[in-house]
Amino acid sequence: MHVENLTLAYGADAPVVDRLTLEVPSGQLTAVVGPNGSGKSTLLRGMSRLLTPASGRVLLDGKDIHQLPARELARKLGVLPQGPVTPEGITAAELVSRGRHPHRGLFGRLTSEDDAATNEALQAVELTELRDRPVDQLSGGQRQRVWIAMVLAQGTQHLLLDEPTTYLDLAHAVDVMNVVHAAATTGRTVVAVLHDLTLAAQYAEHLVVMGDGQIAAQGRPFDVLTAALLDDVFGLKATVVEVGGAPVVVPDRRLAG
Amino acid sequence: MRSRTVVLSILFAALAIVVALVSLSVGTTKLPLADVVEVLLGGGRRGTRLVVLELRLPRVATGLLVGIAFAVSGALLQTLSRNPLASPDIVGVNSGASAGAVAVIVLAGTGGGNISGVAAKVGIPLAAVLGGLLATLIVGALSIQRGVVDAGKVVLIGVGIAAAANSLVAWLLVIGDVNDAGRAAAWLAGSLNSRAWSDAVPVLIAVVLLLPVAMMFNRDLSALVLGDDVASSLGVRVARIRLVLLVIATVLAAMATAGAGPIAFVALVAPQVALRLTRMERPPMLTTAMLGALFVVLADLLARNGLQWAQVGPYELPVGVVTAACGAPYLLHLIGRQQKGR
Numbered sequence: 001m002h003v004e005n006l007t008l009a010y011g012a013d014a015p016v017v018d019r020l021t022l023e024v025p026s027g028q029l030t031a032v033v034g035p036n037g038s039g040k041s042t043l044l045r046g047m048s049r050l051l052t053p054a055s056g057r058v059l060l061d062g063k064d065i066h067q068l069p070a071r072e073l074a075r076k077l078g079v080l081p082q083g084p085v086t087p088e089g090i091t092a093a094e095l096v097s098r099g100r101h102p103h104r105g106l107f108g109r110l111t112s113e114d115d116a117a118t119n120e121a122l123q124a125v126e127l128t129e130l131r132d133r134p135v136d137q138l139s140g141g142q143r144q145r146v147w148i149a150m151v152l153a154q155g156t157q158h159l160l161l162d163e164p165t166t167y168l169d170l171a172h173a174v175d176v177m178n179v180v181h182a183a184a185t186t187g188r189t190v191v192a193v194l195h196d197l198t199l200a201a202q203y204a205e206h207l208v209v210m211g212d213g214q215i216a217a218q219g220r221p222f223d224v225l226t227a228a229l230l231d232d233v234f235g236l237k238a239t240v241v242e243v244g245g246a247p248v249v250v251p252d253r254r255l256a257g
Numbered sequence: 258m259r260s261r262t263v264v265l266s267i268l269f270a271a272l273a274i275v276v277a278l279v280s281l282s283v284g285t286t287k288l289p290l291a292d293v294v295e296v297l298l299g300g301g302r303r304g305t306r307l308v309v310l311e312l313r314l315p316r317v318a319t320g321l322l323v324g325i326a327f328a329v330s331g332a333l334l335q336t337l338s339r340n341p342l343a344s345p346d347i348v349g350v351n352s353g354a355s356a357g358a359v360a361v362i363v364l365a366g367t368g369g370g371n372i373s374g375v376a377a378k379v380g381i382p383l384a385a386v387l388g389g390l391l392a393t394l395i396v397g398a399l400s401i402q403r404g405v406v407d408a409g410k411v412v413l414i415g416v417g418i419a420a421a422a423n424s425l426v427a428w429l430l431v432i433g434d435v436n437d438a439g440r441a442a443a444w445l446a447g448s449l450n451s452r453a454w455s456d457a458v459p460v461l462i463a464v465v466l467l468l469p470v471a472m473m474f475n476r477d478l479s480a481l482v483l484g485d486d487v488a489s490s491l492g493v494r495v496a497r498i499r500l501v502l503l504v505i506a507t508v509l510a511a512m513a514t515a516g517a518g519p520i521a522f523v524a525l526v527a528p529q530v531a532l533r534l535t536r537m538e539r540p541p542m543l544t545t546a547m548l549g550a551l552f553v554v555l556a557d558l559l560a561r562n563g564l565q566w567a568q569v570g571p572y573e574l575p576v577g578v579v580t581a582a583c584g585a586p587y588l589l590h591l592i593g594r595q596q597k598g599r
């Protein structure tokens with residue numbers, strides 16, 4: 001996946017992402033981090049077709065995503081946007097099977113291939129036992145994993161995830177990140193927007209730091225996440241320590257008195 | 258779940274047919290059910306044939322068809338807006354259609370309380386569709402924010418547009434000839450009284466053409482309920498499908514309104530009851546359609562004979578009065594439920 005000179009804006013407002021170019025490494029997990037308002041979620045929307053770019057283009061296997069028919073794109077690129085609607089009473093398996101939509105014909109019933117993809121996706125997020133439970137009765141972390149299973153069932157080579165760990169406590173966030181990372185190890189290219197720097201650094205092979213609609217830094221997490229960059233981009237005084245080969249951000253305390 | 262919707266669809270269809278048969282047999286001239294069935298199968302005496310085929314069947318057929326049209330319209334609007342209150346009778350589609358139809362009745366009327374010829378056959382349905390589309394267009398345009406229709410706003414703005422259209426209707430009734438206005442007022446309560454085949458045919462055409470088209474979008478709708486962004490990344494062309502289904506919902510409600518007046522609450526209640534009974538995550542189209550048909554013919558049977566059966570006297574009520582009596586408490590229940598959810 002290749003982003004070329006991409007400029008994204010809402011209406012006539014000033015661009016949120018300004019002439020950004022990015023080569024997404026294939027078959028890896030790329031995390032996009034950045035302070036609030038840096039344009040990281042907007043970038044993800046621009047990399048899918050949820051936002052039409054003001055200029056520039058996004059290439060998927062060498063083809064502009066805006067030139068592809070909607071269904072063909074949906075068979076190559078899966079997107080989990082923020083704030084999906086969980087309909088009242090829908091079961092986990094039913095929701096996951098909706099990911100098969102781009103593979104089905106006009107009146108097509110679910111084929112055995114669709115069922116297999118649904119089961120495999122539920123297994124990948126370790127929710128096979130809860131498949132017949134209504135999604136609105138699951139915990140926040142389980143619910144998020146069901147949604148990830150839905151995009152996994154879509155069977156795409158590329159995945160874009162917008163803040164998949166938002167509102168989750170650390171244990172559930174780790175469950176979700178394990179699933180996301182596993183998706184990348186099976187050869188998929190995964191891009192996830194994350195707000196937790198330490199989680200991003202622990203799991204991502206490639207880290208992209210956004211600041212003011214531009215890429216402030218990118219590369220291996222250990223090379224990118226430095227005290228100088230945190231101060232520069234996030235305005236955060238912090239110490240970066242190493243745990244198990246990955247950087248961990250420890251904010252400097254400023255205690256009163 | 259799936260087999261549940263099929264079973265319920267068949268059940269409601271069967272009940273609607275039974276109620277329709279009963280409706281054909283009762284009235285001033287009581288006919289045995291066997292005679293009614295004989296006539297429907299092509300036999301029977303001439304007098305019986307006249308009563309069943311020319312006097313009663315148009316009314317019953319119109320009832321079944323407008324029930325389907327209103328119910329499907331409600332199911333579509335509720336699904337598209339993800340709001341159980343967004344049905345054509347609440348958000349101004351029926352009111353817009355009424356304003357169009359009343360304008361034709363009053364302005365093109367002969368003063369004799371009856372318009373005839375082309376104005377009646379084509380004019381009323383056409384004006385109703387135009388009025389309905391205009392209401393939909395205004396509601397849609399006013400509730401769009403940043404290219405997205407705000408589901409909460411749709412209902413508020415729709416109620417406003419309905420009020421505006423209703424005041425237009427009131428004004429038309431005041432300026433119109435007293436006989437035309439009287440006829441329009443009876444029609445406005447939602448009435449199946451003295452329907453002719455010319456009332457049923459436009460609704461039949463609308464249902465036969467549009468219901469299959471709406472059902473072709475069933476699978477896209479099951480992606481659309483997951484949110485516009487999710488649907489769009491699953492390859493659904495959200496804006497185009499919204500537009501097509503909005504037009505279908507509007508035309509169905511407007512044609513039904515032209516055929517039998519703005520019968521209240523069918524479009525609101527039928528989809529929601531079907532939803533609860535099938536335990537789906539959105540109103541199932543076919544079950545809703547059959548339930549709508551059942552609701553209207555049953556309400557009409559009561560409206561036509563209820564007061565007589567209760568020994569009050571030989572009076573008929575407009576069907577809309579009965580549907581409103583059943584539907585209004587349900588509306589209050591829905592509003593209460595929505596507020597609890599907040």
